[in-house]
Structure formats: C-alpha cells, structure tokens
Amino acid sequence: MxxxxxxxxxxxxxxxxxxxxxxxxxxxxxxxxxxxxxxxxxxxxxxxxxxxxxxxxxxxxxxxxxxxxxxxxxxxxxxxxxxxxxxxxxxxxxxxxxxxxxxxxxxxxQLDDAERGFSFMNDGPLDMRMNPDQGMSAAEWIAVAAEKEIADVMYQYGEERFSRRIAKAICEKRLEAPITTTAQLSKIVAEANPAWEKGKNPATRAFQGIRIYINNxxxxxxxxxxxxxxxxxxxxxxxxxxxxxxxxxxxxxxxxxxxxxxxxxxxxxxxxxxxxxxxxxxxxxxxxxxxxxxxxxxxxxxxxxxxxxxxx
Ligand SMILES: C[S@@+](CC[C@H](N)C(=O)[O-])C[C@H]1O[C@@H](n2cnc3c(N)ncnc32)[C@H](O)[C@@H]1O
CATH class of the missing domain: 3.40.50.150 (Vaccinia Virus protein VP39)
Structure with missing residues (x-):
C-alpha cells in the first residue's frame, strides 16, 4: 500500500x-x-x-x-x-x-504507513518526521543523544514512568548495533518496560515522546x-x-x-x-x-x- x-x-x-x-x-x-x-x-x-x-x-x-x-x-x-x-x-x-x-x-x-517510521505496530525505518526533509530523524537522534536527554524526552513528552530504565536499555543496545527501525526500538522499549499498561502497547509512551520531540x-x-x-x-x-x-x-x-x-x-x-x-x-x-x-x-x-x- x-x-x-x-x-x-x-x-x-x-x-x-x-x-x-x-x-x-x-x-x-x-x-x-x-x-x-x-x-x-x-x-x-x-x-x-x-x-x-x-x-x-x-x-x-x-x-x-x-x-x-x-x-x-x-x-x-x-x-x-x-x-x-x-x-x-x-x-x-x-x-x-x-x-x-x-x-x-x-x-x-502518517501512523499507518510503516515507511514514515511513526508506528510501533508496523516495522519501518525509524524516522517520525512530519517533514522528512527537515531536522533529524528519530534514528539519527537516538544514535547521538545523551542517555539523560532520551529519558527526559520520554518522561516529559510521553509521560513514561520508566523513562530512565528504557533510556539506559536504548544506550546499551545502540553500542551493539545502530537502532534504525521501529521494530528494533519497540522491542528494546518493551523488554525494558517492567509494567505494561492494560490495553496499551508498552512502546506507546516512548514513541509518543520521541515523536513530539522530533517534530517540536x-x-x-x-x-x-x-x-x-x-x-x-x-x-x-x-x-x-x-x-x-x-x-x-x-x-x-x-x-x-x-x-x-x-x-x-x-x-x-x-x-x-x-x-x-x-x-x-x-x-x-x-x-x-x-x-x-x-x-x-x-x-x-x-x-x-x-x-x-x-x-x-
Ligand atoms: C490530525 S491531522 C489533520 C487532519 C485534517 N484535519 C483532515 O481532516 O484531514 C494533523 C496534520 O497536521 C500536520 N501538522 C502537525 N503539526 C503541524 C504544524 N505545526 N504545522 C503544520 N502542520 C502540522 C500533520 O503533518 C498532519 O498532516
């Protein structure tokens, strides 16, 4: 499609x-x-x-x-x-x-097209920019951001309670291999998130926070x-x-x-x-x-x- x-x-x-x-x-x-x-x-x-x-x-x-x-x-x-x-x-x-x-x-x-990289449901390049010609993609940002910055973004813009744990996991995993796809990121977040909310994908808050940040x-x-x-x-x-x-x-x-x-x-x-x-x-x-x-x-x-x- x-x-x-x-x-x-x-x-x-x-x-x-x-x-x-x-x-x-x-x-x-x-x-x-x-x-x-x-x-x-x-x-x-x-x-x-x-x-x-x-x-x-x-x-x-x-x-x-x-x-x-x-x-x-x-x-x-x-x-x-x-x-x-x-x-x-x-x-x-x-x-x-x-x-x-x-x-x-x-x-x-935007959410449904995996190629835009907004979705934790469909695998695609980790982008999340509304305008892909402007600013950093989520993958580019995640590759260079400090652990505290990643935690703050997920906490402030995603209201993710476990933002520190998740940011730590992201920074550990990115040393093993670059995080370039939505499936990679949602797996890392799901594994680091100790309390999945009922009826909600465990990556929902982290993805929301990163998306809001990337698009200001x-x-x-x-x-x-x-x-x-x-x-x-x-x-x-x-x-x-x-x-x-x-x-x-x-x-x-x-x-x-x-x-x-x-x-x-x-x-x-x-x-x-x-x-x-x-x-x-x-x-x-x-x-x-x-x-x-x-x-x-x-x-x-x-x-x-x-x-x-x-x-x-
Ligand atoms: C919820 S949709 C709007 C749907 C629209 N009202 C309709 O009925 O088709 C939000 C749209 O606003 C755009 N958008 C979000 N923030 C924006 C901004 N600050 N400036 C311009 N466009 C923005 C997004 O790219 C997206 O296409």
Whole structure:
C-alpha cells in the first residue's frame, strides 16, 4: 500500500467547522491540512471566501496541490502553522482573518504507513518526521543523544514512568548495533518496560515522546496559538482539537489566559478592566460523541476548544 492510499477520518468534523465558520465570505486558515477533511467542509460553507492550508508533510501537500487545482479559493503552503504570520498578509492582503483551525498531532496515514517510521505496530525505518526533509530523524537522534536527554524526552513528552530504565536499555543496545527501525526500538522499549499498561502497547509512551520531540510539536503549538490569536479579527475564532493531555493542557491554559487574564494572587486589587481582555472562550471543552468514538477509535481522546476575539 502506498502512503496516498491510507485514509484519514476527520475528527469532530461538523462540530469544529460549525464553530469555525461565522462568515461565508470570510478568510480562513487550516493549520493542519492532513487530507483536507476539515478544509473541504469549510470550503463548502464559503460562498466567496478564501482558505489557506498549512502542513509540514509532503504527502499532505500533494493532496493540497490537487485541491488547489480544483478550487481557486484554496491555497496550500508547506510550513508549520507556527509560521503563519509569514504567509497570511501575502495570501489574504490583510493581517486579520476570520478563523483558524488546528487539528493537532499526526494523521492516520502518517501512523499507518510503516515507511514514515511513526508506528510501533508496523516495522519501518525509524524516522517520525512530519517533514522528512527537515531536522533529524528519530534514528539519527537516538544514535547521538545523551542517555539523560532520551529519558527526559520520554518522561516529559510521553509521560513514561520508566523513562530512565528504557533510556539506559536504548544506550546499551545502540553500542551493539545502530537502532534504525521501529521494530528494533519497540522491542528494546518493551523488554525494558517492567509494567505494561492494560490495553496499551508498552512502546506507546516512548514513541509518543520521541515523536513530539522530533517534530517540536509542543513548541510549535505554543507559538502557533499566540500568532493565531494575534491574527484574528473581532468575532474571529480559533478552533483547536487536541489529542493528548500535554497538548490539551497547553490549549486550555492559553485560552484561559487570553479570556480571563493571567493567574494572579486573589488579594491583588486588579479588575478585568485593567487586564485588557480581548477574547472569550466559546462553549465548554467538547469531546466526540459515543457514536464517533465507536466508528473511529482514534477520536477517543479528542478535545475541542474554541476562543473568540471580542475586541481589537
Ligand atoms: C490530525 S491531522 C489533520 C487532519 C485534517 N484535519 C483532515 O481532516 O484531514 C494533523 C496534520 O497536521 C500536520 N501538522 C502537525 N503539526 C503541524 C504544524 N505545526 N504545522 C503544520 N502542520 C502540522 C500533520 O503533518 C498532519 O498532516
């Protein structure tokens, strides 16, 4: 099977697009184009608006190019959504737009295509880069990283309790032979992991941690949220779907800070008027319906949050 044959089922599609599109002549960004599920639904709601898509992944970009050829209201750029300010003024002729969507993390085709090296289920080259032309592959990093760095990455980004033990095993094994495949790494992790969690592959957390590190996912998210909020016009919305607690914590804190101001000691005589609040959250955090989780198990950890600009 080639990478283009792996399908992606868009998560919380109707709910998120319903929240995003408030102006049928509006200007929108899809920060995580993937296979364009959210983009296509947004375009179907626009009369004469415009949508700019971003993705780091070359295969996603190929799909985006096909859509560009079909629909003149759409453009795609191969870049991180963290760099959207470099593109928004040129594409839209303005710095402020009507809405920005982020459906975070990796797509099913990335996970399912063994050749991309994200999967502990299918053996392939240990790569894990969303953009294989940028930065170090997981194999390159694992070959040179210090034991403590490997442990920290698995602990901080994978919340792996046994990160030190696993890092030690990785550093011992890499002296015997280079670790270049996903099967090699998942075997080393499984053997070093003393307490397998029920229903979870023992390499899940280690792989998640390394993937997040290799792609700078949390750094991009923090920067992306700031620049996205800056790019919204009054009434414009930022709609974010996150897939694990580290992402959701960042999104939740950011939206709270923007809509309520920073956490300050209670006794300080500061009122909302002094805080210059320019945003509000829309609704509560939403999870997918039971039916969606049943039909697409990958949606089970999704959380949807929405922020709206209320004034300049
Ligand atoms: C969950 S998928 C999005 C699926 C898409 N919403 C759809 O319906 O087809 C996430 C996509 O975002 C891309 N991605 C993740 N982080 C990114 C970033 N910081 N900048 C640009 N693209 C990113 C990934 O390469 C992947 O293709």
């Amino acid at each position: 080639t990478s283009s044959e792996h399908e992606h089922i868009s998560v919380m599609l109707d709910e998120s697009v319903e929240m995003l599109v408030t102006n049928e002549s509006g200007q929108y960004v899809d920060g995580t184009f993937g296979r364009g599920g959210h983009t296509r639904l947004v375009l179907s709601k626009l009369r004469d608006g415009k949508l700019l898509g971003f993705d780091k992944d070359p295969v996603a970009i190929e799909f985006g190019r096909k859509l560009e050829a079909e629909d003149s209201r759409f453009e795609i750029v191969q870049d991180s959504f963290a760099n959207m300010l470099d593109h928004i003024p040129a594409v839209f002729g303005t710095e402020k737009i009507d809405g920005i969507m982020m459906d975070l993390g990796v797509s099913s085709p 996912e949390l750094g991009d998210l923090e920067k992306g949220l700031e620049v996205a909020a800056d790019s919204l016009k009054v009434g414009g919305r930022l709609v974010v779907i996150s897939f694990h607690s580290l992402e959701d914590r960042i999104v939740k804190r950011f939206m709270k800070k923007m809509s309520k101001g920073p956490d300050l000691p209670r006794h300080l005589p500061i009122q909302n008027a002094h805080l210059d609040i320019k945003f509000k959250t829309v609704g509560k955090a939403t999870k997918p319906s039971k039916d969606e989780v049943t039909s697409n198990v990958r949606s089970r950890s999704a959380v949807l949050r929405v922020l709206e600009r209320t004034r300049d």
